[in-house]
Amino acid sequence: xxxxxxxxxxxxxxxxxxxxxxxxxxxxxxxxxxxxxxxxxxxxxxxxxxxxxxxxxxxxxxxxxxxxxxxxxxxxxxxxxxxxxxxxxxxxxxxxxxxxxxxxxxxxxxxxxxxxxxxxxxxxxxxxxxxxxxxxxxxxxxxxxxxxxxxxxxxxxxxxxxxxxxxxxxxxxxxxxxxxxxxxxxxxxxxxxxxxxxxxxxxxxxxxxxxxxxxxxxxxxxxxxxxxxxxxxxxxxxxxxxxxxxxxxxxxxxxxxxxxxxxxxxxxxxxxxxxxxxxxxxxxxxxxxxxxxxxxxxxxxxxxxxxxxxxxxxxxxxxxxxxxxxxxxxxxxxxxxxxxx
Amino acid sequence: xxxxxxxxxxxxxxxxxxxxxxxxxxxxxxxxxxxxxxxxxxxxxxxxxxxxxxxxxxxxxxxxxxxxxxxxxxxxxxxxxxxxxxxxxxxxxxxxxxxxxxxxxxxxxxxxxxxxxxxxxxxxxxxxxxxxxxxxxxxxxxxxxxxxxxxxxxxxxxxxxxxxxxxxxxxxxxxxxxxxxxxxxxxxxxxxxxxxxxxxxxxxxxxxxxxxxxxxxxxxxxxxxxxxxxxxxxxxxxxxxxxxxxxxxxxxxxxxxxxxxxxxxxxxxxxxxxxxxxxxxxxxxxxxxxxxxxxxxxxxxxxxxxxxxxxxxxxxxxxxxxxxxxxxxxxxxxxxxxxxxxxxxxxxxxxxxxxxxxxxxxxxxxxxxxxxxxxxxxxxxxxxxxxxxxxxxxxxxxxxxxxxxxxxxxxxxxxxxxxxxxxxxxxxxxxxxxxxxxxxxxxxxxxxxxxxxxxxxxxxxxxxxxxxxxxxxxxxxxxxxxxxxxxxxxxxxxxxxxxxxxxxxxxxxxxxxxxxxxxxxxxxxxxxxxxxxxxxxxxxxxxxxxxxxxxxxxxxxxxxxxxxxxxxxxxxxxxxxxxx
Numbered sequence: 001x002x003x004x005x006x007x008x009x010x011x012x013x014x015x016x017x018x019x020x021x022x023x024x025x026x027x028x029x030x031x032x033x034x035x036x037x038x039x040x041x042x043x044x045x046x047x048x049x050x051x052x053x054x055x056x057x058x059x060x061x062x063x064x065x066x067x068x069x070x071x072x073x074x075x076x077x078x079x080x081x082x083x084x085x086x087x088x089x090x091x092x093x094x095x096x097x098x099x100x101x102x103x104x105x106x107x108x109x110x111x112x113x114x115x116x117x118x119x120x121x122x123x124x125x126x127x128x129x130x131x132x133x134x135x136x137x138x139x140x141x142x143x144x145x146x147x148x149x150x151x152x153x154x155x156x157x158x159x160x161x162x163x164x165x166x167x168x169x170x171x172x173x174x175x176x177x178x179x180x181x182x183x184x185x186x187x188x189x190x191x192x193x194x195x196x197x198x199x200x201x202x203x204x205x206x207x208x209x210x211x212x213x214x215x216x217x218x219x220x221x222x223x224x225x226x227x228x229x230x231x232x233x234x235x236x237x238x239x240x241x242x243x244x245x246x247x248x249x250x251x252x253x254x255x256x257x258x259x260x261x262x263x264x265x266x267x268x269x270x271x272x273x274x275x276x277x278x279x280x281x282x283x284x285x286x287x288x289x290x291x292x293x294x295x296x297x298x299x300x301x302x303x304x305x306x307x308x309x310x311x312x313x314x315x316x317x318x319x320x321x322x323x324x325x326x327x328x329x330x331x332x333x334x335x336x337x338x339x340x341x
Numbered sequence: 342x343x344x345x346x347x348x349x350x351x352x353x354x355x356x357x358x359x360x361x362x363x364x365x366x367x368x369x370x371x372x373x374x375x376x377x378x379x380x381x382x383x384x385x386x387x388x389x390x391x392x393x394x395x396x397x398x399x400x401x402x403x404x405x406x407x408x409x410x411x412x413x414x415x416x417x418x419x420x421x422x423x424x425x426x427x428x429x430x431x432x433x434x435x436x437x438x439x440x441x442x443x444x445x446x447x448x449x450x451x452x453x454x455x456x457x458x459x460x461x462x463x464x465x466x467x468x469x470x471x472x473x474x475x476x477x478x479x480x481x482x483x484x485x486x487x488x489x490x491x492x493x494x495x496x497x498x499x500x501x502x503x504x505x506x507x508x509x510x511x512x513x514x515x516x517x518x519x520x521x522x523x524x525x526x527x528x529x530x531x532x533x534x535x536x537x538x539x540x541x542x543x544x545x546x547x548x549x550x551x552x553x554x555x556x557x558x559x560x561x562x563x564x565x566x567x568x569x570x571x572x573x574x575x576x577x578x579x580x581x582x583x584x585x586x587x588x589x590x591x592x593x594x595x596x597x598x599x600x601x602x603x604x605x606x607x608x609x610x611x612x613x614x615x616x617x618x619x620x621x622x623x624x625x626x627x628x629x630x631x632x633x634x635x636x637x638x639x640x641x642x643x644x645x646x647x648x649x650x651x652x653x654x655x656x657x658x659x660x661x662x663x664x665x666x667x668x669x670x671x672x673x674x675x676x677x678x679x680x681x682x683x684x685x686x687x688x689x690x691x692x693x694x695x696x697x698x699x700x701x702x703x704x705x706x707x708x709x710x711x712x713x714x715x716x717x718x719x720x721x722x723x724x725x726x727x728x729x730x731x732x733x734x735x736x737x738x739x740x741x742x743x744x745x746x747x748x749x750x751x752x753x754x755x756x757x758x759x760x761x762x763x764x765x766x767x768x769x770x771x772x773x774x775x776x777x778x779x780x781x782x783x784x785x786x787x788x789x790x791x792x793x794x795x796x797x798x799x800x801x802x803x804x805x806x807x808x809x810x811x812x813x814x815x816x817x818x819x820x821x822x823x824x825x826x827x828x829x830x831x832x833x834x835x836x837x838x839x840x841x842x843x844x845x846x847x848x849x850x851x852x853x854x855x856x857x858x859x860x861x862x863x864x865x866x867x868x869x870x871x872x873x874x875x876x877x878x879x880x881x882x883x884x885x886x887x888x889x890x891x892x893x894x895x896x897x898x899x900x901x902x903x904x905x906x907x908x909x910x911x912x913x914x915x916x917x918x919x920x921x
Contacts, residue, residue, distance in 0.1 A: 225568070
């Protein structure tokens with residue numbers, strides 16, 4: 001196993017880090033889309049975050065590593081067995097599943113287990129990536145290069161939290177709740193606009209331009225390349241701190257209060273920007289709440305909302321191809337209008 | 342040859358090509374690989390022979406043919422073994438086989454986008470990850486890539502691949518010179534000492550500063566330059582990176598990636614040193630000098646053609662090349678697999694093995710009764726073939742009249758119309774290209790691309806004013822139509838003009854001559870059989886634009902009567918007819 005570049009050793013890219021932390025605290029946020037320049041540590045950040053997440057409790061022997069405490073949301077098997085009493089469980093690492101380019105549909109949703117069918121003539125379901133990603137992360141690098149029908153499929157499952165397989169005489173449904181993280185480079189083709197707003201948060205990453213930061217990044221990467229294990233060990237303390245922060249935020253999340261005045265301001269913000277539907281407002285509220293929890297605060301403040309507004313709304317604005325300033329500038333203006341400078 | 346005298350330490354005169362071979366041979370995976378520009382196959386072959394001689398014995402070197410299928414590249418179901426064993430057997434792919442060694446990619450400029458993406462993904466992870474055809478597999482795959490770019494100047498290997506390969510060299514500018522024996526002594530010595538080479542902060546700063554001065558946005562280049570400098574130092578027998586190593590790294594890594602011509606060193610140095618804020622005045626000077634040395638070295642490695650190109654259109658060349666345009670080419674020829682259907686693999690249909698086996702699986706117990714076990718019984722009924730969608734990728738070329746007369750009246754509206762059409766092309770995943778003509782002549786603002794961001798930028802930067810060299814514009818469009826057709830794509834042309842040509846191809850005035858030339862150009866383009874629309878941008882519909890449309894065999898649409906929405910519908914209708 002190769003050592004991973006530590007999440008906390010990533011320099012800059014605060015927005016990307018915040019978005020990923022929010023998704024780790026509140027997986028219902030609806031996925032994160034990271035778009036930007038090549039070589040800005042997009043995939044490094046996702047993989048690094050995964051390795052620092054606290055382990056989770058899962059039912060022993062369950063193909064979908066169901067949550068033993070989840071009433072009614074586990075797979076059929078766990079629900080059946082769960083009626084007779086508490087299920088044995090174990091601590092497992094949070095799954096982070098890479099969806100490689102060229103993955104076929106049968107491996108994503110699952111299919112007839114060929115080996116068992118051929119050797120024993122049994123009709124068995126071989127789980128796919130969606131099952132493996134349940135309760136964890138599903139990461140797609142170059143999401144803009146993925147076949148459209150696969151992206152549709154993934155977004156559907158991510159939204160419904162359930163994978164329904166009807167193929168080769170199999171009829172299987174199982175829970176598949178995961179945080180979809182997609183990354184890509186817009187120079188290689190953009191994501192279809194109708195897919196954009198189905199991601200909860202959207203991040204734009206740029207290569208830092210100031211020399212000092214660039215030097216620091218190059219030096220750290222160089223140090224990591226030469227001695228990965230030692231480098232990772234040096235950052236372990238920082239990683240632990242972030243892990244503790246995530247754990248604390250998860251405990252706190254339910255009790256974070258969103259004052260009515262803040263709700264009104266968020267509604268004004270969304271209507272001012274003309275975002276369609278309620279999805280934007282809902283995501284904005286959840287993201288603000290998760291940020292407050294990460295801060296250790298029990299009440300959402302205007303500052304929390306301000307920090308996550310670009311993340312939650314940037315990709316929901318009507319596109320105006322002529323406006324070169326782009327959606328970020330429009331959001332900044334709207335935030336100033338709603339909350340004052 | 343400026344590079345001959347920089348050979349350091351070893352006492353031998355090494356060219357960039359020699360250095361590149363030695364550096365890659367030291368550790369194929371760590372520098373990602375080499376992009377080699379070679380006009381002739383023989384040049385590349387002799388360099389590859391040199392490289393092979395330098396590699397440690399037993400290092401795998403695999404060639405990736407352009408038509409390689411995903412299952413051979415990544416690994417896949419082994420048909421013979423599967424049928425013999427009666428259960429799925431996996432064969433490893435080229436990526437895994439090349440672990441610890443090199444993959445050679447001939448004709449890299451024509452490599453399929455999917456192949457390039459797989460190479461890039463495996464380079465990033467150091468392993469190959471397979472989720473296909475019913476199995477999951479993870480295999481170590483740390484390798485370097487030698488991409489041979491034998492294309493013409495307008496053909497580039499995919500940027501997502503070349504970005505990940507540290508060294509870019511041009512064999513025509515720098516052929517291998519050293520005798521293999523001397524080079525191999527150098528490599529062996531560096532290998533045997535295996536000393537750790539240190540690199541100071543000043544040198545890292547110089548490399549990063551040089552990259553910024555050269556307009557290289559990606560940090561990957563700086564990271565690679567550091568690695569190359571370190572290996573070069575090891576080859577020269579040093580334990581710390583020195584100036585010579587930085588110069589070499591700048592030439593091999595930074596120079597070829599430059600997108601702007603750096604300010605020449607005669608200018609005051611303070612101007613190009615934005616890192617003065619760090620309050621390290623003493624160090625600053627040396628860093629600045631070293632940075633300039635690196636920039637100068639990189640400048641020297643810029644091929645003369647590139648310089649001219651950069652000077653001519655500096656704002657355009659910072660884009661990432663046209664590699665991606667190859668994807669639809671392949672797609673249109675082979676079609677995209679969109680599922681399976683029952684039927685025999687005849688008439689060119691390709692058998693989908695995994696689905697065939699799945700269809701056969703439930704019957705195995707019954708069929709096997711009289712036969713020996715372990716063999717898979719497949720009947721004709723079970724055959725499943727790939728269903729391919731023949732999707733011809735479309736490229737819509739916009740020819741925009743940005744002359745003074747247009748600019749006065751309707752350039753804004755024309756831009757608005759183009760935008761609407763762009764948004765539509767974007768949804769349909771068509772490619773778009775843009776050519777404008779104005780007093781300065783015809784200019785390709787945007788080669789075919791799928792990136793709306795780039796199209797939007799080029800539209801915003803649309804220059805305006807001057808005369809109307811319509812003929813030159815149509816000629817440029819016809820050239821692009823031919824290029825698009827060569828790639829197997831379907832071109833569509835949208836011309837926005839008032840048709841009032843007043844500049845001839847020769848650049849002289851004269852309305853009647855210019856209009857006659859435009860009509861001739863239009864008739865010539867008509868022979869290319871591309872669907873076209875002429876949108877008349879004059880305030881009142883004029884006969885000139887209609888005549889051009891007629892000569893082109895194009896549909897004529899006066900803008901005054903067409904609001905943006907109607908325009909969009911008209912273009913869509915045209916595209917749909919083409920698709921049928």
